[in-house]
Amino acid sequence: IASDVRILTMTTDRCYHLGIDCGTQGLSVVLADGSVSSHRVLAVGEGSYDMLPVPSCSSTADDDTPVSQGQQICEQNPADWIDALQSAMTDLGRKLPPTSSSSWEDRLASIGITGQMHGETLLSSTGDVLRPARLWCDGRNAAEGDELTELFGVKVPKRCTIARFLWTTRNQPDVAAETRHITTPAGYIAHRLTGRHLLGVGEASGVFPISQATLDYDAAMIRKFDALVTKEGGANTSILDCLPKVRLAGMDGGTLSAEGAAILGLPDSFASRNVPVAPAEGDQVAALAGSLIADPGQVACSFGTSVCANSVGDRPFKGVSAAVDHFCAADGRPINMIWLVNGTTFMNTTVEMFGSATGMSRSQAFDAIMPKVLEAPPDCGGLLGLPFMHDEPGLNVTKAGSSGLYGLNATNATAGNAVKAALLSVMFNLQLGSDVLTDQGYPRTELILSGGVTKTPQLGQILADVFNAKVTLFDAAEEGTAWGAALMGAYRHSVLQADDADAADGDGHESWSDYLSRVDKGEANVEFYPDASRHEAYSEVYAKYKQLVKDVISEST
Secondary structure, three states, rough: OOOOOOOOOOOOOEEEEEEEEEEEOEEEEEEEEOOOOOOEEEEEEEEEEOOOOOOOOOOEEOOOOEEEOOOOOEOOOHHHHHHHHHHHHHHHHHHHOHHHOOOOOOHHHEEEEOOOOOOOEEEEOOOEEOOOOOOOOOOOOOOHHEEEHHHHOOOOOOOOOOHHHHHHHHHHHHHHOOOOOEOOOOHHHHHHOOOOOEHHHHHHHOOOOEEEOOOOEEHHHHHHHHHHHHHHHOOOOOOOHHOOEEEOOOOOOEEHHHHHHHHOOOOOHHHHHHOOOOOOOHHHHHHHOOOOOOOOOOOEEOOOOOEEEEEEEEOOOOOOOOEEEEEOOOOOEEEEEEEEOOHHHHHHHHHHHHHHHHHOHHHHHHHHHHHHHOOOOOOOOOOOEOOOOOOOOOOOOOOOOOOEOOOOOOOOOOOOHHHHHHHHHHHHHHHHHHHHHHOOOOOOOOEEOOHHHHHHOOOHHHHHHHOOOOOOOOOOOOOOHHHHHHHHHHHHHHHHHHHHHHOOOOOOOOHHHHHHHOOOOOOOOEEEOOOHHHHHHHHHHHHOOOOOOHHHHHHHH
């Protein structure tokens, strides 16, 4: 740690932390105050960009690379991220309250950066962008993901950056030969602000598998990848030479350079102030931070049109499961992710169907039907739902359009039963994926719920009863990911403060988990605790649901 880093003392000087989030559809920045008890967001700035205009279902991309019918091409120009960052900073300045607008620049204590994970951003030896970045949702290298999964013995989703780069070595060898740095959207912005090629361990785990023993890229897998590329006539140098260095939360992520200050619209003098930048992290990692989640057993659940559950683990996952993806938290703890394509769309459609039959608007239908859902019994009168309006790869369901209600009769044909059966089908699908983690003995102490389903908070009680675990509805703002980035910057600042004080108590700086525990969770959170009798009732329904899903899978194979 550089001894000349200028540190603002939170307890005596008011300071600020800047969070940057480079998302798929736009970029946002937040300015948070330096109070460790809240880190209150003072203002949010926005910038926008689009996907590059490449046809999504064509025989070739713009660069004449073959594309199979139905493959999705999703690319962005990294320069657009920088333009959006500059626009967002201008927007931020306009929105700041008068008491902060004239002083925050002088008291900027840290910067945190996050962004859409996995995006393949390739740079030359001089830092020039070699081709448009291929984003997490680009569909051109599923085969490479499957191949590396078999080679490594750990799951490598097609969106993983190294799977994308393997595709590049085969389909764009000239680009691969020029590549000296492989990074991501967050890593690219961090590079432009600091001049360094570094990534936080969570973002790095979305680039290449991380060893839990070393909290660095897995050395054995590096050797296997090198051997594969060399065998195919690729570069003789190791892929490790192109990967960013890995950093944990609180470690050195660089300092703001003169170029970085200019990008942010700050005075040139900032380069001499050495404002610390936290290691750039992925959006899933920052979202966990923004929800104050860091301890094993905590599960972040987002229920919307898709469902994502990120479980903090206490040990590495064993083997490969189609239902579970893997990355790391900001401090390196293993995260097991379950992602469902089919979220609440089936439930929403069922509500809208009943509403349209009675002449109600969508909002009127929800207001009328959700109380009936809460009143419906756990078994919905014997009614079961299947939500598969689309394929569900993690559950090996390839029969899209197999959604429906099963067991309908004159007695159970009510709106409350039908909509609750649709909701339970999504919760049960999440439980099917979670059973893999349960079988390996992972703890599950709390589910922190967010997303559209929280508009009816009482639904949290159903989730608590289904999973037999505490459920907390976290009052996370829309800028939660950018705020998570600001928290990571604030933690970097606190580490520098502790180290600058020479850890007078002999314990050094506090852990990432302890730091997050001191941040005020607010008073708006709602907690639900499981009821044993209702859990037993839902377990009986779940057993019937599992058999129904097995029948669907057998019909589709």
